[in-house]
Amino acid sequence: MKLVIVDDDPLVRQSLTLLLEKETDFTVIGVAANGEEALRLCEKHQPDVILMDIRMPVMDGIECTKRVSETWPQIRIMMLTTFKDEQNIRLALNAGAKGYVLKSSSIDDMAQQIRTLAAGSSVLDADVLKEIVSPTEQYQHVDQLTKRENDIVEAIAKGLSNQEIADLLFLSVGTVRNTLSVILDKLELRDRTQLAIFYWKQVRK
Known part of the structure; x- marks a missing residue:
């Protein structure tokens, strides 16, 4: 799996490269200090996954995520940051990020989250979910889900492909794919990320 690491801190870039390349299925094909450098790497190498910092000079991670998602929608972007405030999380997800993981995560957890992301699932750190799931928000049509549909929602929320x-x-x-489409339609949700948020709010509240 081809990875690109984007962070303005050279120590973060170096340490992540060394640690992730110990995984036999990962190859870090490039590192970048800002969004503009990341775009050039995408143009040249077409990575599978980008680990994207948020706050960087020249071009920040939110703007870079938006541009990558528009130009290379097949590239999966995981925001890797110390910031877990609601505004940054929502901006990142709206820009096209499919994962949002804190830098405090262990390297083993991060590696598994990268694999889950690359397999097509969304990945949200549990602490991140707490920031964006408001106890006052209400989803409709909860009772419309069958037991099988609820089982699939739970599995998606846990990051399964x-x-x-x-x-x-x-x-x-x-069948899973078709049932997922039915679930999203019933709940009036857009994608797996929103479905994961639905689960953590409704089922685990």
Whole structure:
């Protein structure tokens, strides 16, 4: 798996590169100190996953995420930051980030989160979810979900891919995919990230 690390702190770039490249399935193909450098790396190397800092000079991570998502939608972006305030989280997700993980995460957890992200699932740190799930917000149509649909929602919230959900629930991948579309339609949600937020708010409250 090809990774690009984007952070304005050279020590962060160096340490993440050394630690992640110990994983046999990861190759760090480039590092960047700001969003502009990251865009050039995307143009040249087409990475699978970008670990993106938020606050950087020249071009910050939010703007870079927006541009990468528009130009190379197949590239998965994980925000990797010390900031877990609601505004930054929402801006990152709206810009196209599919993951938001804190730098305080262990390298083992981070590696697994990268794999989950690359497999097509969204990844949100539990502390991050707490920031964006307001206890006063209400989702509608909760009772419309069947037991199977609730099982799939729970699995998605835990970061499982469609294949993993299919194996867990003894379903075909096509059935999982189709059921997910039905769930999103019922709950009037846009994607797996919103569905994960729905789960942590409604089911685990």
